[in-house]
Amino acid sequence: MISTRLHPDKQSAAQAIAREIADLIQLRSKSGKPTVLGLATGSTPLPLYAELIRLHRAEGLSFRSVITFNLDEYEGLGPAHPQSYRFFMEENLFRHLDIPAANIHIPDGMAKDPASHCAEYEAAIRAAGGIDLQILGIGRTGHIGFNEPPSAADCRTRWVHLDGVTRKDNSVFFGDLAQVPHGALTMGVATILEARQVALIAFGEAKAEIVARAIKEAPSADCPATWLQRHPACTFHLDAAAAKGL
Ligand code: PGA
Numbered sequence: 001m002i003s004t005r006l007h008p009d010k011q012s013a014a015q016a017i018a019r020e021i022a023d024l025i026q027l028r029s030k031s032g033k034p035t036v037l038g039l040a041t042g043s044t045p046l047p048l049y050a051e052l053i054r055l056h057r058a059e060g061l062s063f064r065s066v067i068t069f070n071l072d073e074y075e076g077l078g079p080a081h082p083q084s085y086r087f088f089m090e091e092n093l094f095r096h097l098d099i100p101a102a103n104i105h106i107p108d109g110m111a112k113d114p115a116s117h118c119a120e121y122e123a124a125i126r127a128a129g130g131i132d133l134q135i136l137g138i139g140r141t142g143h144i145g146f147n148e149p150p151s152a153a154d155c156r157t158r159w160v161h162l163d164g165v166t167r168k169d170n171s172v173f174f175g176d177l178a179q180v181p182h183g184a185l186t187m188g189v190a191t192i193l194e195a196r197q198v199a200l201i202a203f204g205e206a207k208a209e210i211v212a213r214a215i216k217e218a219p220s221a222d223c224p225a226t227w228l229q230r231h232p233a234c235t236f237h238l239d240a241a242a243a244k245g246l
Contacts, residue, residue, distance in 0.1 A: 001229065001231070001232065001233075001234065002214070002215050002228055002229055002231075002234050002235070002236055003234070003235050003236070004215070004235070004236045004238060004243065004246065005235055005236070005237050005238070006238055006239070006240065006243055007237060007238065007239055008239070008240075009239060010047045010203050010239060011047055011051075013047070013048075013201060013203070013237045013238075013239065014047035014048040014050065014051040015051055016237070017048050017051075017135070017199055017201070017237060018048055018051035018052050018054075018055055020133070020199070021035075021037065021052065021133065022052075022055055022059075022061050024132060024133060025061065025062075025063070025065065025066060026061075028065070028132070029062075029065045033065075033129075034065045034066065034067050034103075034128070034129070035065060035066050035067070035132055035133075036066075036067045036068075036069070036125075036128050036129060036130065036131050036132045036133075037066060037067070037068050037069075037131070037132065037133055037134075037135070038068075038069050038070075038071065038131040038133065038134030038135060038136075038187070038192070038195055039068050039069070039070045039071070039089065039093075039135055040070070040071050040135045040136055040137050040145075040201075041070065041071070041072070041085045041088050041089065041137075042137045042170075044137040044201050044202065044203060045135055045137060045201060046092060048135070048201065049092050049093040050092075052093065052097070053093065053096040053097065056096065056097050056098070057096075062098055063097040063098055063099040064098055064099070064100065066099055066103060067103045067105075067128045068099070068103060068104050068105060069105045069106075069121075069124070069125055069128075069131060069187070070085060070089060070105065070106040070107065071136070071144075071145035071146070071186060071187050071192075072085060072107060072145045072146040072184050072185060072186035072187065073085045073086065073106055073107040073108065073109040073184060073185050074109050074180075074181040074183075074184050075109050075114075075159065075181050075182070075183035075184055075185065076109055076110065076181050076183075077109045077110075077181060078109065078110050083173055083174055083179075084109060085106060085109075086106045086109075089104070089106060105121065105124055105125075107121055107157070107185035107186070107187075108185070109181075109184070109185060111185070114158075114159045114185060115158070115159070117185070118156070118157040118158050118159070118185060119157075121157045121185075121187070122156055122157050122191060125191065130194060130195070130196065131194070131195035131196065132195070132196050132197065133195065133196070133197045133198075133199060134192055134195035134197070134198045134199070135199055135201065136192070136198060136199070136200040136201070137200070137201060137202065138200055138202050138207060138210055138211065138214065138225050139163075139165070139166050139169065139210070140165055140166075140169060140206065140207070140209075140210050141163045141165050141166055141210075142210055142213060142214060142222070142223035142224050142225045142226070143163070143166060143224055143225070144189070144192055144200070144224055144225050144227075144228070145186040145187045145188075145192060146160050146162060146166070146184040146185075146186035147160065147186055147188065147189050147192075147224040148160060148161070148162065148163040148166060148224070149163070149221060149222050149223060149224060150221035150222060150224075151188075151189050151221055151224040152189065152221050153189050153190060153193070153219070153221075153227045153230070154188075154189070154190050155188040155189050155190060156187075156188035156190055156191055157185065157186065157187050157188050157191055158185070158186070158188060159183055159184070159185055160183065160184055160185075160186050161182060161183055162180070162181065162182055162183060162184055167180040167182070189224055189227050192228075193227060193228075193230065193231055195231075196233065197233045197234075197235075198228060198231050198233065198234040198235070199234075199235050199237060200225070200228065200234065200235070200236045200237065201236075201237045201238075202236065202237075202238055202239075202242040203238070203239045203241070203242055204239070204241050204242055205241040205242070205244060207241075207242045208241060208242055208243070208244040208245045209245055210223075210225070211236065211238060211242050211243065211245060211246070212244075212245030212246055213225075213226070214226055214228065214229075214236075215229070215236070215246065
């Protein structure tokens with residue numbers, strides 16, 4: 001089931017979700033348990049990451065007991081490439097926190113054997129006890145992670161071909177469409193659905209149509225975000241513009 005939560009602006013959404021994450025970390029670390037977070041890239045989660053860094057600095061929120069798994073990575077981009085998601089995460093979150101490097105997991109876009117790397121990624125999530133809270137954005141194709149249409153409900157972490165719409169949308173970060181990779185490694189829909197809680201974030205009018213489809217259309221591979229309707233604890237955090245079609 002998808003519940004929606006409307007926020008007055010990006011900053012308020014970021015504060016609310018960061019507070020939920022802080023509460024979860026504090027609750028679990030009291031009983032000596034790690035907190036496993038699923039993380040996303042793109043422009044949408046940036047205010048959330050800025051707020052988590054603020055909580056770390058201003059309130060001493062510690063990430064020593066946090067284990068992270070990122071959703072996806074571009075094929076062929078190594079950690080030093082400024083558009084790789086590994087680089088993005090280091091710059092925008094990890095290097096500002098006290099999270100141990102060994103606790104950070106991001107699919108390796110340079111993996112020589114992507115199929116076995118993806119199987120190992122799934123195994124590492126299971127070994128960590130599963131994801132407690134998964135942060136998601138949504139693409140205009142209806143993708144979650146890089147699960148482009150068509151993506152079935154039972155797909156797992158794997159190599160995918162990026163949709164032309166996604167490559168065009170993401171070309172703003174590369175400055176040139178030709179530089180955007182054609183493939184990526186992504187957690188699967190089934191992997192995402194196994195997270196105990198899901199928080200999808202969407203801001204702005206450009207996301208209104210796909211947000212409405214994700215919530216109102218019958219679940220199908222044609223719009224992979226519709227599979228979230230089958231999740232028992234999924235919240236869409238929206239601003240008014242992204243909620244316009246509801
Ligand atoms: P965006 O990307 O945050 O840059 O809009 C979201 C996504 O593609 O999942």
